[in-house]
Every structure is written in structure tokens, then in C-alpha cells.
Amino acid sequence: MxxxxxxxxxxxxxxxxxxxxxxxxxxxxxxxxxxxSDTTAFLGNDLSTLPDYPSEIRxxxxxxxxxxxxxxxxxxxxxxxxxxxxxxxxxxxxxALKVNVKNLKPRGIIICNSDAFDAKNLxxxxxxxxxxxxxxxxxxxxxxxxxxxxxxxxxxxxxxxxKEVTRSKNFFALGLMYxxxxxxxxxxxxxxxxxxxxxxxxxxxxxxxxxSGYYYGENTQLFASRYKIAKAKLPKGTYKSISGNEATxxxxxxxxxxSKLPLFLGSYPITPATDILHHLSKYKNFGVKTLQAEDEIAxxxxxxxxxxxxxxxxxxxxxxxxxxKTEATGLALMLELPLVIVNVQRGGPSTGxxxxxxxxxLLQAMYGRSGESPVAVVAATSPSDCFYMAIEASRLxxxxxxxxxxxxxxxxANGAEPWRIPHVNEFKEFEVTQRTDSEGFQPxxxxxxxxxxxxxxxxxxxxxxxxxxEKANITGAVSHDPENHHLMTEIRAQKIENMQNSIPDLxxxxxxEGKVLVIGWGGTKGSITEAVNDAxxxxxxxxxxxxxxxxxFPKNLGDVLSKFDNVIVxxxxxxxxxxxxxxxxxxxxxxxxxxxxxxxxxxxxxxKIAEVLGGKND
Amino acid sequence: MTNKxxxxxxxxxxxxxxxxxxxxPGCGDYSVLSSVQKVFPKLGIKKxxxxxxxxxxxxxxxxxxxxxxxxxGIHGRAPAIATGLKVARPDLSxxxxxxxxxxxxxxxxxxxxxCRKNIDLKLILFNNQIYGLTKGQYSPTSEKGKVTKSSPYGxxxxxxxxxxxxxxxxxxxxxxxxxxxxxxxxxMLLRAGEHKGTAFLEVxxxxxxxxxxxxxxxxxxxxxxxxxxxxxxGEPLLFGKNFDKGIKIDGFNPVVVDLNDxxxxxxxxxxxxxxxxxxxxxxxxxxxxxxxxxxxxxxxxRQIKRETYDEAVTRQIExxxxxxxxxxxxxxxxxxxxxxxx
Numbered sequence: 001m002x003x004x005x006x007x008x009x010x011x012x013x014x015x016x017x018x019x020x021x022x023x024x025x026x027x028x029x030x031x032x033x034x035x036x037s038d039t040t041a042f043l044g045n046d047l048s049t050l051p052d053y054p055s056e057i058r059x060x061x062x063x064x065x066x067x068x069x070x071x072x073x074x075x076x077x078x079x080x081x082x083x084x085x086x087x088x089x090x091x092x093x094x095x096a097l098k099v100n101v102k103n104l105k106p107r108g109i110i111i112c113n114s115d116a117f118d119a120k121n122l123x124x125x126x127x128x129x130x131x132x133x134x135x136x137x138x139x140x141x142x143x144x145x146x147x148x149x150x151x152x153x154x155x156x157x158x159x160x161x162x163k164e165v166t167r168s169k170n171f172f173a174l175g176l177m178y179x180x181x182x183x184x185x186x187x188x189x190x191x192x193x194x195x196x197x198x199x200x201x202x203x204x205x206x207x208x209x210x211x212s213g214y215y216y217g218e219n220t221q222l223f224a225s226r227y228k229i230a231k232a233k234l235p236k237g238t239y240k241s242i243s244g245n246e247a248t249x250x251x252x253x254x255x256x257x258x259s260k261l262p263l264f265l266g267s268y269p270i271t272p273a274t275d276i277l278h279h280l281s282k283y284k285n286f287g288v289k290t291l292q293a294e295d296e297i298a299x300x301x302x303x304x305x306x307x308x309x310x311x312x313x314x315x316x317x318x319x320x321x322x323x324x325k326t327e328a329t330g331l332a333l334m335l336e337l338p339l340v341i342v343n344v345q346r347g348g349p350s351t352g353x354x355x356x357x358x359x360x361x362l363l364q365a366m367y368g369r370s371g372e373s374p375v376a377v378v379a380a381t382s383p384s385d386c387f388y389m390a391i392e393a394s395r396l397x398x399x400x401x402x403x404x405x406x407x408x409x410x411x412x413a414n415g416a417e418p419w420r421i422p423h424v425n426e427f428k429e430f431e432v433t434q435r436t437d438s439e440g441f442q443p444x445x446x447x448x449x450x451x452x453x454x455x456x457x458x459x460x461x462x463x464x465x466x467x468x469x470e471k472a473n474i475t476g477a478v479s480h481d482p483e484n485h486h487l488m489t490e491i492r493a494q495k496i497e498n499m500q501n502s503i504p505d506l507x508x509x510x511x512x513e514g515k516v517l518v519i520g521w522g523g524t525k526g527s528i529t530e531a532v533n534d535a536x537x538x539x540x541x542x543x544x545x546x547x548x549x550x551x552x553f554p555k556n557l558g559d560v561l562s563k564f565d566n567v568i569v570x571x572x573x574x575x576x577x578x579x580x581x582x583x584x585x586x587x588x589x590x591x592x593x594x595x596x597x598x599x600x601x602x603x604x605x606x607x608k609i610a611e612v613l614g615g616k617n618d
Numbered sequence: 619m620t621n622k623x624x625x626x627x628x629x630x631x632x633x634x635x636x637x638x639x640x641x642x643p644g645c646g647d648y649s650v651l652s653s654v655q656k657v658f659p660k661l662g663i664k665k666x667x668x669x670x671x672x673x674x675x676x677x678x679x680x681x682x683x684x685x686x687x688x689x690x691g692i693h694g695r696a697p698a699i700a701t702g703l704k705v706a707r708p709d710l711s712x713x714x715x716x717x718x719x720x721x722x723x724x725x726x727x728x729x730x731x732x733c734r735k736n737i738d739l740k741l742i743l744f745n746n747q748i749y750g751l752t753k754g755q756y757s758p759t760s761e762k763g764k765v766t767k768s769s770p771y772g773x774x775x776x777x778x779x780x781x782x783x784x785x786x787x788x789x790x791x792x793x794x795x796x797x798x799x800x801x802x803x804x805x806m807l808l809r810a811g812e813h814k815g816t817a818f819l820e821v822x823x824x825x826x827x828x829x830x831x832x833x834x835x836x837x838x839x840x841x842x843x844x845x846x847x848x849x850x851x852g853e854p855l856l857f858g859k860n861f862d863k864g865i866k867i868d869g870f871n872p873v874v875v876d877l878n879d880x881x882x883x884x885x886x887x888x889x890x891x892x893x894x895x896x897x898x899x900x901x902x903x904x905x906x907x908x909x910x911x912x913x914x915x916x917x918x919x920r921q922i923k924r925e926t927y928d929e930a931v932t933r934q935i936e937x938x939x940x941x942x943x944x945x946x947x948x949x950x951x952x953x954x955x956x957x958x959x960x
Contacts, residue, residue, distance in 0.1 A: 042957050186924060187955070240956045257947045264706050284938035286945030289931055291705055294731035301691065301728075305671070305702030308689060309710070331692050380690070423955065424948045457687035457703070457710050460666045465635070467690030477637070478682065539801050613917035 005313045010225045011182060016075020018083030019177070021357050022100045023092030023113075025068040026058050028170035032090075033070025034416075035174055036360050039187045040074045041241045041418045047074035048526060050082035050599065055271065055354045062116075062124035065100045076230035080526035082415060084601045088180075090173050092116060092147070094125035106139055113169065113175065115145035143222055147172050147213075152504055154212035158204035168209040175213025182228045185210055202220055237420040244383040244412040245272070246488035247419070248316075248342060249279030251390025253286050256312050258391065259398055259430040264311040265290045266302035268321065271354040273344035275318045289418070296324035300341065304328060307337040308466070310434055310456035312394055314578040316342040319350065319361045323368070323404075327405055330369045333492060335466045336444070336452045338397035338404075345409040347597040356597025359522060359572040365405045366551060366580065372489050374496045376404040377551040379522030383412050384419035388550060391427065392503075398432050399502065400495050401451040407550075409523040409572070411599045438462055443476030450495045468515055501550050501596035506554040510536075510543035513563035516612055520570050521547040521577050528570055531605035543607050547577070553584070561587050566612050622662030630655040632665060635685040645930055646797035646823035647676060647744060649713075653800060654742075657807040658686075663711045670713050671700040673720040675821075676751050680715035694725030700739050701927075708928040711811070713740040719749050720760040723776050733787035735927040736815045742807075743780055743820045748829035764940055766828075780820045781904040781919060785897045790815035792900065792919040797823040798837040801918065802848070807856035809918055815926050822916075829915045836914060849903065849917030854887035857913045864888075865912070871879040874913075 019036070021030045030051050037049050039050060052069040073083030088109040091097035093116040101110065117132050132144045151169040152162075160168075171188075178185055190209060196202040256263035265288070269275045281290045289306075293299040300315040307313035311345030317325060322343045332339045345361045347353025365377045376396050380389040386408050393406040400596050408479070435441060435453040438461030444452050455462040464476060472479035473487055508517070520528045524548040532544040545554070545560060561567055561581070569578040569594040578591045592608045594600055633655040643646045658668065666688040674693035681688030691699050696714045704712045721729050721743050734738055748766070749755040755768040759780060763772040784792045791813040795806040803821065806916035810817040824832045835845045847857040847865065855865035862877045864887035876884040894900070900919040907914040925933075939945075 007713040023815070042955070044957075044959065098935055234959045238952060238958055239955050240952075240954050253950065254947055255946075264702065264704065266702055283945060283950070284935045285942045286947075286950075287935060287939075289705055289935070291702065293698065293701075294727055297695060298701070298728055298731070301698040302702030302705070304691075305689075305699040305704075306706035307702075308669075308687075308699075309703045309707035311706045313706075327692050328695065335689070420959075421951050457669045457707065459667055460664070463666060463686050463688075465688040465690065467682070467688075468692055469690060533809055 009223070010082045011228050012225055014075070014227050014229050015077060016073065016079055017181070017227065018070045018071065018073045018086045019088045019090070019172070020086035020103070021090045021099055022069040022096035023066055023170070023604060024061050025054055025066050026054065026061070027068065027092045028167070029068045029070050029092070032170045032174045034073055035188045036177060036417060037072050037074075038191075038241055039183050040072070041185060041239070041252060042187050043291045044231035044234070044456045045074040045229055045240075046076070046079040046234060047072060048079055048082050048417060050411060053355055053599075062093055062095055064095045064099055064125060067096050068131045068185070069096070069100060074229060076232050078530055079232065080600055080604055084603050089110030089191040090177065092169070092173065092272050094127055094131070097131065098125045098127065099429055101140070102142060105504055109141045110137060110145065111143045111145060111171070111173070113147035115146045115148035115506055116400070117144075126424040128241070130509065138285045145216070145222070148383065150216060151209050153203050154208045159201045160205045164202070164205060168205045171209035172213035172216075176217050179214045180223065180226050182226055185214060185601060188483050204468045218413060223365040225355065225543045229288070230398040234418065239418045241416045242384050242419040243275070243414055243416045244274035244380065244386040244408050245344065245414065246279055247384055247386035247462045248380075248390045248406075248408060248413075249276050250389035252280065252314055252340070252394065253283055253288065254387070254424075255391045255394030255430075256286070256288070258427055259312055259394065261312040261398075261432060263314065264303060264306035265314045265316065266293050266299040266306065267291070267316045268293050268296045268299045270296070270318045270321045272346055272413050273316045273318045273321070273342065274346070275413070275490065276342060280521065282373065283340070297328060300325040300328040300332075302341075303339055304332050304335065304337060307332070307339050308335070308457070310454070312340075312398065312429035313338070314342065316344070318344050318346045319348045319364070322364060328370050329375060329618055330373050331369065331468050332403040332486070333373055333375055334468050336401045337466075338401055338454070340390070340393045340397050341403060341405045343405060343407050344413045345407060353597045357523070357572065357599060358573070358595070358597060359409055359475055359524065360576065361407065362521070362550065362573065362576040363579070365389060365407055369553060372493070374493050374551065375408065376402055376496055376499060378404060378549050379407040379547065381522055381525035381546050381548060383415055383417045385548070387411065387419075392548075395430050396502070398430055399451065400449055400499060401454060402495055407522055434457070435462060442474045444471055446474070446491070447500050448492055497552055502556060503549045503552070505556040506545050506547065508516065508543050508545045508559055508560055511541070512560070514543055515564065516544060516566045516568060516609060517561070518547060518568045518605070518609060519545045519547065519561075521550060524570055524572060527600040527602050528605060530602040531609065534602060534606045535609045538606075538610075539610065540609055540613055542613070550577070550580070558585050561585055568608060568612055569606070570600055572600060619765045623664060625659055625662055625664065628659035628665060630659065632683050633658050635683050636865055637682045639683050640679065641676060644826040645676070646746065646821075646825070647680070649800060649803065650744060650821055650823065651680065651744070653804045653807055654684070657804050657811060661711070661811045667709065668711050668713065669703060669717060671696045671703065671726060672715045674751070675717040675720045677715050677717040677909050678720055680821055685805070691817060694720055694723070694949050695728060696720070697725060697728040697741065698842055701728075701735075701737050704737055705928050708738070711740075712738070713742065715742050715744065717750075718743065718747060718759040718780070718889060720755045722780060722783070730770045730783070730787040733784055733789035733816050733818065736776060736788070736790050736924050738815055738926040738928055740810050740817045741819070742810070743818065744823045745780060745820050745824045746829055748825050750825050750828055750918035754828035779904060779908060782901060784818040784820075785901050785904055785920060786898070789818045791921045792922050793818070794820045794822070794916045794919065796833065796837055797821055798833075799916075806918070809921070813921060815892065815924055845913055847913040847915050849890045849892070849915050849919060851890060851892050851918070854884055854889050856884075856887065865906075867902070870902065872902055872912060874911065875895035892921045894920070895922060
């Protein structure tokens with residue numbers, strides 16, 4: 001740990017740090033965390049974030065269930081998750097402390113708003129004595145700071161109402177954190193000026209709170225040292241911080257451009273998918289049509305109507321909404337129309353954990369329909385990967401005339417990471433044909449991929465009827481013929497299998513054969529990558545792969561699995577991919593499953609690898 | 619459909635598909651099908667621009683029998699499918715064929731929201747007051763006490779009045795007609811087809827198998843003059859064999875008056891104004907059907923002008939594009955807080 005002096009205080013160099021901002025759900029912790037992330041990214045750190053908030057809009061003040069948190073892991077190398085355990089906890093009240101202190105690393109830093117530790121709040125947080133005064137926090141570096149009163153004093157001349165003044169205390173905390181981690185105030189100051197343009201008093205309040213926090217760190221003797229995080233060695237390019245939902249939205253716009261088709265979104269608000277609707281609604285000048293439907297079913301069926309009309313049609317939802325879309329998904333696959341269904345998975349079943357993450361809709365996506373009804377299933381592995389997989393889902397839907405389910409999850413949807421922005425010319429345009437020639441037209445004719453022609457209303461001479469009743473192959477007439485039904489069932493399955501020809505092989509990180517392969521799918525990539533890197537540092541030989549394509553699987557998956565003595569499948573569910581792998585490849589995979597509504601913890605996966613290798617993990 | 623085009627060369631048979639029509643012999647649906655095929659050439663819309671969307675039920679087989687673009691969807695969802703199609707493609711003329719189970723029960727939510735949003739759809743409700751395709755259960759429009767397979771002791775449900783529901787949901791065109799009055803049916807189809815906005819047409823349609831005779835009082839020569847009143851724009855509400863009875867309003871209640879009683883004259887009668895912005899009077903008329911002593915109105919209850927949803931969507935896109943310029947993907951990707959890594 002390198003040390004240098006600045007302003008009389010030593011600066012410790014660290015590789016990476018995990019910070020947790022926690023407070024009441026009205027304390028502005030999400031904003032504080034986002035600002036800290038943006039500044040950190042701007043300085044060249046790699047980072048990964050996890051907003052963690054209650055499902056109530058404003059839960060009662062001071063309560064344990066009302067705590068809102070924002071966890072951020074930033075550093076130079078091996079930053080692929082928001083971090084297992086924070087090094088620093090910023091707690092704006094006793095409840096925030098109580099909920100989060102148990103995750104803090106031993107000897108971790110706690111910065112508390114001591115003003116909030118009054119009898120009422122302590123009682124609400126179910127503390128019997130004040131933890132700032134008893135010995136209970138002696139295992140940590142505790143810094144009680146009277147954040148509320150310092151903010152009130154600093155903002156007395158801004159002309160804000162008392163309520164607005166105290167609401168600015170999150171910026172005091174943010175300023176203090178900027179000082180502690182040796183980061184500049186300018187990016188946030190710029191943001192404040194743009195965001196609150198023409199609201200002078202609010203700008204004044206935020207600026208003063210931020211600067212007071214910073215100078216408090218500089219001028220008090222409370223902190224013995226401050227920290228500096230080395231820059232990450234990221235590939236050259238232009239970067240921005242992006243969340244998964246935003247990436248999904250602009251990926252869909254990119255797909256619309258690449259396919260030269262208008263984009264239509266039919267959607268009903270549902271946590272944590274709603275942000276995709278928010279983002280797409282902004283881009284009217286891209287010709288995007290967003291329909292906030294009356295319910296989930298209208299969300300997907302309106303998209304089916306738009307697809308019939310020749311649009312690139314999308315519906316977005318989360319688990320319970322996907323359940324409601326079940327019947328219509330079956331209709332889309334029967335009509336053989338292109339459709340992208342984005343499912344931002346959350347904790348289930350039923351209403352479950354709306355604001356928490358999980359991967360438990362894989363089997364629903366694969367099999368949750370009546371009849372033999374295969375649909376394509378793809379998954380994004382990180383916030384920025386949502387951009388690429390939204391494009392892929394669209395490409396496959398259009399090429400094979402099928403519904404495609406894109407699975408993301410609450411963690412990658414709301415979490416953010418730095419993204420090297422690609423240029424438009426790095427992408428190939430899609431070849432999409434809408435039939436215009438009436439000569440020899442048959443609605444269920446087949447091309448080399450078994451896709452049927454897309455003939456859209458308004459095209460003279462191609463009038464035809466689609467429907468959920470079984471259709472005769474080629475002619476599309478209603479058919480109850482036994483042999484035809486068997487044939488059509490096989491064709492619908494074969495279309496999905498044919499996609500193997502246009503998706504990439506699965507890449508293995510590490511040796512292509514050996515004792516242990518850790519394989520995951522979708523949003524667990526970060527946890528598995530960090531875990532495997534840690535295991536390697538400890539001398540373990542282990543390979544890693546992450547699936548983005550689940551139906552169909554990449555062509556080489558069977559080969560990859562067969563080259564390893566042990567296959568570990570960590571999942572944020574009770575073993576859904578494991579089940580499918582056993583079914584398709586008869587491999588005795590080893591499951592690793594957690595259902596906490598949080599990203600998988602890196603160290604637990606590393607322990608699992610060590611256990612399988614029969615060695616110790618230390 | 620901004621401009622009518624000359625489609626006089628189109629004939630009813632151009633709209634007949636190659637599929638055998640499989641409704642029961644004598645079904646009221648045949649009358650609607652042939653009327654639609656007669657009316658479509660008169661609308662000035664190209665054949666390829668018509669689309670029929672349907673859900674599930676006898677009436678929902680309709681698209682298979684029309685040689686237009688069509689989709690036989692899933693139960694109750696036709697208005698939502700049609701909404702997506704119309705919003706994506708405002709250039710099309712989008713029609714929905716639906717039944718009292720499909721639209722009033724499982725599809726009730728989509729129905730009221732299509733009306734509310736004023737999406738430019740033509741919703742043709744085949745109301746036979748029974749579930750036909752599932753072979754005879756009471757429907758949301760069946761009368762209370764109806765004995766069916768699923769209500770052997772009589773149903774205890776109160777029925778919906780679809781026309782009232784459409785008015786309550788703010789549909790901009792609301793009409794009612796009879797399968798047996800082919801001339802009126804065709805006139806109403808034409809009016810619905812020409813309306814811009816959600817057009818709701820309730821067709822009292824006879825199911826010969828499971829609910830035969832439900833509307834006999836309205837269609838029989840002997841009785842119809844006393845049981846049916848035709849709403850005509852700007853005309854007083856007159857009915858009866860000799861048009862010597864009328865409807866006047868007493869408080870909020872419509873009552874029948876005899877013009878030969880020496881007390882009442884035509885001046886006392888309600889005069890129909892389908893363009894009235896307020897749906898209140900139309901709502902009163904629509905409920906006359908629930909009172910056995912009052913005649914049941916058919917005709918156009920309401921037709922008002924209001925910007926359609928699909929027009930508003932298009933207008934908003936144009937306004938934002940005018941202001942911000944056409945979206946450029948490369949600039950979108952590189953927008954926001956970016957930084958360089960060397």
C-alpha cells in the first residue's frame with residue numbers, strides 16, 4: 001500500500017474499494033451513489049454498482065424496512081461485481097447502520113450522521129443503547145459526524161426552507177466521501193448547475209453542502225488518512241457509465257436502425273423493468289412509438305399487432321408480467337411473427353421481491369406456455385451487455401420470425417458499469433425482407449431457415465389470415481390434420497435449433513479442459529468472473545464460461561462440458577440452468593444456488609470451487 | 619385514411635375468402651358477413667388496407683371468411699392487438715369482430731381502454747347474449763335468471779348493457795343495430811366505417827342453437843313497430859305502427875307518450891342529437907332497452923369529433939422531431955457524461 005502526503009494527511013493507495021451509501025428512502029441515497037459512481041468512472045476507475053431500495057415509495061422514516069442503499073465497488077482490477085462486503089459504510093440514520101453494519105468488512109469505516117441518532121430513531125431501529133456510544137462498533141473505524149447540523153449551518157444564507165435544507169445533507173456526505181477518496185467536486189457541481197438550472201437557491205444549497213462536506217474532511221482531525229484508488233487499465237476509447245435498462249433501450253433503438261424498421265413498444269409499468277419504457281418514451285425523434293398499455297396482456301398483444309403491421313415490436317416486463325403474457329407469447333409463436341419480450345427478472349414467486357434481483361424465470365421463459373411451444377431465450381450478462389443482447393434478440397426474432405425472450409435481471413438492469421461506447425459502423429445491418437411479390441405467395445411458405453414470409457397489411461395481393469388455430473404448412477389454411485400438426489410442431493422446434501447456425505460458439509476463459517469449469521448464465525457473470533480470478537490467485541486451476549444463448553445453446557456447449565471432470569453451475573435460483581444442462585447433456589453438474597435477492601457473493605463461489613477441487617481456500 | 623379513393627371496381631365477392639363459412643345454418647353472423655362484404659366497396663378504402671382482427675368465439679372466426687388481411691387472435695385480446703396495429707400503422711382501416719363473451723367478459727378491460735383512448739378502430743359486437751362456441755353458457759349480456767347449462771337454476775348475474783358501457787367509456791361513435799334489419803345494419807356499418815375514432819357497433823344477433831329468439835320481439839313484423847325506436851339525427855323520438863307514439867323526458871326518465879291523447883304533441887318529444895358533446899342523453903336512451911314498457915333504440919347514439927390516439931401519437935413524434943431533429947444513433951450513443959481512456 002503506497003503512501004503519499006497531501007495537505008499534511010497521508011494518502012493510502014488501494015486497488016479497489018467497496019462503499020455503501022445507506023439512509024432513509026427519502027434521503028437521496030440513490031442520487032448520492034450515482035453521483036459518486038459517475039465521478040469515480042470519470043477518474044478512470046472500473047466500477048460496478050448495486051442500488052438496493054425498498055419497494056415502498058417512501059417507507060416510514062427511520063424504520064429498518066425503509067432503508068435505501070447504494071453499493072458501489074470501484075478500483076483498478078478485478079471489478080466485476082458491486083463487492084461482497086463494503087469497506088466503507090455511510091449511514092444517515094440508526095436504521096441504515098443496523099441493516100448494513102453486519103455486511104461491513106472487519107475494521108471497515110463507518111461514517112454516521114450522529115444527529116440522527118436520537119432516542120426516537122434508535123427506538124425505530126430497535127437499538128437498546130446508542131451504538132455510537134456503547135462498545136458495539138469497536139470492531140470498526142467509527143466516524144460520527146453531525147451531518148444535519150453542519151448542513152443547516154452551511155446553508156443558512158441560501159434562502160431554502162428548513163425541509164429543503166435538511167434534504168441537502170446527502171450532498172454533505174457526498175462531499176466528505178469525495179475528500180476521503182481524493183476525488184474532485186467539479187463533475188457533481190456541473191451536474192447540479194445543469195439539473196437545477198434557474199433554481200438558484202437549490203444550486204446554492206447543493207453546492208454549499210457538497211463543499212462543506214469536503215472541507216470538513218480537510219479541516220477536522222477526525223480522519224487520520226485518505227485514500228486513492230489506482231486507475232483501471234481499460235481498453236482505449238470513449239466511455240460512459242450505463243445501466244442495464246438504459247442499455248436495453250438504446251440497444252433496441254440500434255436494432256430498429258440496423259433493421260430499418262420502426263420500433264414499437266407495448267408495455268405496462270412494472271418494477272424493475274419500467275425504466276426501459278421511460279427511456280424509450282424519450283426518443284420520439286427516432287420514430288419510436290411507445291404504448292403504455294392497460295395491462296401486461298395488452299402490452300404484448302399490442303406488440304403482436306404492431307409486428308403484424310411490420311414494426312420491430314417489443315414488450316418489456318418482469319416475472320409476474322411474463323406470466324400474464326404467457327398465452328400471447330404462444331400466439332406469437334403460432335403466428336410466426338417476430339417479437340422481442342424483455343423480462344427483467346426480480347425475486348419471485350408472485351409479487352415476491354419487486355426491487356430485488358433473481359434469475360428464477362429461466363424455466364418460465366423456456367417452458368411456461370401451453371402446448372409444445374419453444375421460443376428463443378437469450379440473456380444479458382452485464383449492464384452494458386444488455387445493449388448487445390437487445391440487438392441480438394431483435395436480429396434473431398426478425399431472421400427466424402419467432403418470439404425471442406431476452407432475460408436480464410434487477411441487478412444488471414439497475415446496476416451500472418463503465419461502457420466503451422461502440423460506433424454504429426461496428427454493427428452489421430440486418431437483412432430483413434418484407435414480401436411484396438404476390439406471385440406464388442403462400443403465408444406459411446418456408447425459407448432456408450424455415451422462416452415464413454412476412455407480408456404486411458397494405459401490400460396489394462398478399463391478403464391472408466393468421467391465427468392461433470393450427471395452420472397447414474405452406475398454405476396457412478386452418479388445419480386439424482394429424483400429420484400436419486406433428487410436422488408444424490417439428491418445424492417450430494427446428495426453427496429454434498436452426499439459430500445455432502447464426503450464434504457464436506461459447507468461449508471458455510482459461511484452459512479448454514481440466515478439473516473444474518464454472519459455468520453460469522446471464523447476470524451472474526460478474527460474480528463468477530471475480531470468484532474465478534480470486535481462485536486462480538490462490539493457485540487453483542479453474543476455467544470459466546458464461547452463457548448468453550440458452551435456447552438454443554451454442555453448438556459447442558456439449559463439447560465444452562465434456563472436457564471437464566467437474567462442472568459447477570452457480571445460479572441465483574434453485575438450479576434451473578443445471579436442470580436444463582442435465583436434461584440436454586446428461587452431465588452430473590454441481591449446483592451452487594442462493595435465493596437472497598442479491599447478486600451472488602464472490603467469496604462463496606470461490607469457496608465452492610475450492611471444495612470441489614478438494615483443496616483449502618485460503 | 620385521409621382521402622377516399624375510387625374503389626367502385628371492388629365488388630362484394632372480392633371480399634369473400636376461399637374458406638367455407640362454418641357457422642350454423644341460420645346464424646345471424648351470415649347477415650353481418652354479407653353486409654360487411656357489401657359495405658366495404660363503398661368506403662373508398664383499398665382492399666389491401668382493410669384488416670380484421672378477432673379474438674375467440676363464433677364471431678371471431680369472421681376474419682377467416684373475409685379476403686382481407688386478418689388475424690384470429692386469443693380470447694378477449696382483439697382490441698389490444700388491433701390497437702397495436704393501428705398505432706403502428708395509422709394508414710390501415712382496422713376492424714374487430716367480437717362477441718359478448720369475448721368483448722364484455724374476458725376482453726372488458728381492453729374494450730373500455732380502446733374506447734377511452736379513441737383509437738381509430740371499428741369494433742363490431744355480435745351480441746347474442748350467450749356463449750355459443752362453448753355450447754351454451756350464460757354470458758355477461760344474458761338476462762338475469764337465464765337457464766343455461768352453467769345456470770340450471772337460472773343465472774344470478776346482472777347483465778351489461780354494451781351500448782351504455784361504450785358511452786360510459788367515452789367511445790366517440792356508438793351505435794346499435796339488428797342482424798335481421800339488413801338495410802339498417804348496412805347503414806350502421808357504413809357510418810362506423812366512415813367514423814374517425816373508436817366506433818362501437820352493437821349488433822343484436824340471433825344464435826339459432828343456444829338462444830334462439832332472443833330478439834324476436836325486435837325483429838318480428840307483428841311486434842317490431844312497438845318495440846323498436848330508430849334514432850335519427852335531428853328527428854323527434856317517434857315510434858309505433860303509425861308513428862303516433864313518442865318519448866319525452868320526465869326528470870331523468872324517458873317515458874312513452876301517446877300523440878293522440880289530446881295532451882301531447884310532437885313538440886314535447888326528445889329530439890335526437892348524436893353530436894351532443896355530453897353523452898348523458900345518449901346514455902338515457904341506451905338504458906331504455908332495460909325497461910319492458912319502453913321501446914329499444916337502434917341507430918347512432920353518439921358521434922363526436924375528437925383527436926384519435928394514433929393521430930396524437932403521430933403528431934407528437936412529428937413535433938419532437940421538428941424540435942430535436944431526426945434521431946441520430948451515433949450521437950445518441952455518445953451522448954451524456956462520457957470520458958476518454960487513452
